[in-house]
Amino acid sequence: MSDERPAPRYGEYAPGAPRVEDPPLPPPTPVEPEPEPKPRYNTRDLIITTALLLVGVWDVASRWQEYLGFGSVLAEAFAFQGLDEFTSYDEAAAVGLWMNISRAAILVITIVVSLILISRGRIAFWVPLVGGALAIIVLLVLSASVMVNDPAFVDFVGRTVQQN
Structure with missing residues (x-):
């Protein structure tokens, strides 16, 4: 009599061994x-950033x-201050164009960086504030470059220095 089953291990085929049944499964837990999901963005930051943009x-x-x-604009400002006539119109036109280009570029970069931060769920309201401050600095530097090169302004500064 040959048994084709593999050799028993640890009493698997022992005669008279009680059959162990699987324990009953616990009742299924109700699925909650x-x-x-929480929104990935801060609503207050989104509103403030959008308003600033x-x-x-x-x-x-x-x-x-x-x-x-x-x-x-500079001619009116010079007249209002009682300075001689503003004469650097060509330079002012070129600088005015660069003011527009730089302000538009700063605005586009500010919008892109703000959108990236918002999409990542990070605080972004500071980006338009920094962009605005940078735009003001650029305007001041470009405006000063026109005024310093105008003969009427140079004459005014020279007279003011001599009086003091």
Whole structure:
């Protein structure tokens, strides 16, 4: 009598061994609905960032023509201050164009960086503030470069220094 079964291990085929049944399965636990995932963005930051970006877009768009006619703006400012006539219109026109280009570029970069931070769930309200500060610095530097090179302004500064 040959048994084709493999050799028993640890009493697998022992005669008269009680058969061990699997323990009964516990009753299934009720499935709780998954909680809604939290939004990945901070609503307050999103509102503030959007408002600041809209102010930037409005500022660039509304002052576009003003900076294209930057020479006339400086002429009015010189007349208001009682200075001699402003004469550097060509330089002011070129600088006004660069003011518009730089402000638009800073705005685009600010919008892109803000959107990237918002999409990653990070705080982004500071980006439009930094962009606005950078735009103001660029405007001041470019405006000063025109005024310092105008003969009327140079004459005014020379007279002021001599009086003191």
